Amino acid sequence: MLETSERPLETTKRSSYSPIPLPILLAVAAVVWVLAYQALPGLSDYISYRALGLEPASHLGSAVDFFLLDVPKILLLLVGIVFLVGMLRSYFSPERTRALLGGKREGVGNVLAASLGIVTPFCSCSAVPMFLGFVESGIPLGVTFSFLIASPMINEVALVMLLGLFGWQIAGLYIGTGLVVAMTAGWVIGRLGMEGYLQDWVYQVRMGETGLEERKLDFPGRVAYALEAVRDIVGRVWLYVIIGISIGAAIHGYVPESLLAGYMGKDSWWNVPVAVIIGIPLYSNAAGIMPVVQALMEKGAALGTVLAFMMSVVAISLPEMLILRRVMKIQLIAVFAGVVAVGIIIVGYIFNMVI
Amino acid sequence: MEIKILGSGCSSCLRLEALVKEVAVEKDLEATFLKVTDYKDIVSYGIMRTPGLVVNGKVMSAGRIPSKQEIATWLNTAGSSKGTAL
Numbered sequence: 001m002l003e004t005s006e007r008p009l010e011t012t013k014r015s016s017y018s019p020i021p022l023p024i025l026l027a028v029a030a031v032v033w034v035l036a037y038q039a040l041p042g043l044s045d046y047i048s049y050r051a052l053g054l055e056p057a058s059h060l061g062s063a064v065d066f067f068l069l070d071v072p073k074i075l076l077l078l079v080g081i082v083f084l085v086g087m088l089r090s091y092f093s094p095e096r097t098r099a100l101l102g103g104k105r106e107g108v109g110n111v112l113a114a115s116l117g118i119v120t121p122f123c124s125c126s127a128v129p130m131f132l133g134f135v136e137s138g139i140p141l142g143v144t145f146s147f148l149i150a151s152p153m154i155n156e157v158a159l160v161m162l163l164g165l166f167g168w169q170i171a172g173l174y175i176g177t178g179l180v181v182a183m184t185a186g187w188v189i190g191r192l193g194m195e196g197y198l199q200d201w202v203y204q205v206r207m208g209e210t211g212l213e214e215r216k217l218d219f220p221g222r223v224a225y226a227l228e229a230v231r232d233i234v235g236r237v238w239l240y241v242i243i244g245i246s247i248g249a250a251i252h253g254y255v256p257e258s259l260l261a262g263y264m265g266k267d268s269w270w271n272v273p274v275a276v277i278i279g280i281p282l283y284s285n286a287a288g289i290m291p292v293v294q295a296l297m298e299k300g301a302a303l304g305t306v307l308a309f310m311m312s313v314v315a316i317s318l319p320e321m322l323i324l325r326r327v328m329k330i331q332l333i334a335v336f337a338g339v340v341a342v343g344i345i346i347v348g349y350i351f352n353m354v355i
Numbered sequence: 356m357e358i359k360i361l362g363s364g365c366s367s368c369l370r371l372e373a374l375v376k377e378v379a380v381e382k383d384l385e386a387t388f389l390k391v392t393d394y395k396d397i398v399s400y401g402i403m404r405t406p407g408l409v410v411n412g413k414v415m416s417a418g419r420i421p422s423k424q425e426i427a428t429w430l431n432t433a434g435s436s437k438g439t440a441l
Contacts, residue, residue, distance in 0.1 A: 123365075129404065136398070
């Protein structure tokens with residue numbers, strides 16, 4: 001899970017000092033971005049096959065071309081999408097989300113909580129105070145869980161990797177099914193009536209009044225916020241991207257076609273649960289794992305298995321469970337992990353059946 | 356004045372603390388620093404995001420690391436109204 005960390009915000013109003021208006025700068029940046037993105041396939045072919053003189057059909061040639069295309073593509077997508085998500089997130093805050101969820105019934109609450117989980121800035125280090133804030137204001141436990149599941153599962157890095165490596169249809173499928181898993185898993189946990197399995201002190205917590213005025217961000221403030229998100233997230237994941245794509249490129253070039261169909265194809269029933277179980281202890285390496293998984297898929301692994309693995313990596317993570325352990329008893333954590341894992345496994349099977 | 360850093364020891368909390376100390380030294384302000392790491396106490400300030408910065412009992416920021424100028428302004432204001440200091 002790649003959480004958006006607590007980002008420092010700059011309040012400088014750059015536009016007022018800059019000779020060129022900010023919207024024009026952004027428009028120019030967008031045009032440059034699109035041109036660069038479109039030039040990539042030609043450029044990587046040119047470098048691999050002309051400049052380096054490699055054979056397109058050779059193992060090395062196909063691996064190098066894969067690497068040279070995917071690394072800049074993913075990094076460009078990362079910058080673009082993290083920026084856009086940052087702009088969107090600047091309109092949301094945990095306090096506002098809590099207010100929106102307050103007084104909502106289960107059902108509607110689960111749907112809203114999962115959706116807000118995508119756009120609310122969230123960091124696993126703030127998971128506990130947010131959890132306390134939600135519980136204290138009377139938001140049902142299951143609704144709170146829908147938020148806690150969706151928030152890490154549908155994150156901008158996962159989205160970029162899926163978009164860049166598998167295309168927008170699969171990225172869309174991931175978001176849609178991720179939302180459904182978060183809503184229903186939260187709803188199920190709510191139905192199980194686990195309220196007694198929070199740590200006892202949780203119910204004694206009283207939220208104070210902050211008196212902290214919500215900062216009103218102007219447009220340059222939002223741009224600064226989004227740029228800070230780009231700096232923070234790209235700074236944290238770029239190395240994983242490169243390592244992951246290197247391994248993916250090697251598999252792409254050297255592993256024979258359909259080698260994996262027997263192990264990871266749709267015919268073997270056990271591959272989805274195994275993929276989910278392997279994914280649980282892996283953490284925060286979605287950026288590094290996805291290129292490998294994509295290369296495996298090319299060699300015959302099934303889509304549902306791949307999606308289930310990806311969800312398991314980001315949605316169920318040991319560090320997050322350890323953090324939540326401070327507010328929950330072990331039984332509730334086990335139910336949480338179990339319900340989400342079952343949801344993900346069902347998603348995996350459905351996709352393997354349908355596609 | 357009394358400065359509290361709210362947070363359970365995440366890296367941003369440490370960075371915030373270092374930054375505020377830096378400003379206090381630069382401005383030659385006398386301040387006592389307290390770390391609030393207990394979640395119950397953190398939430399009692401009404402915030403859901405860490406790190407939080409509390410100056411003389413008032414929450415100044417939450418969930419972000421403010422700029423140096425912002426911190427300097429807060430500390431200056433708090434430092435000048437000595438009567439209300441704890």
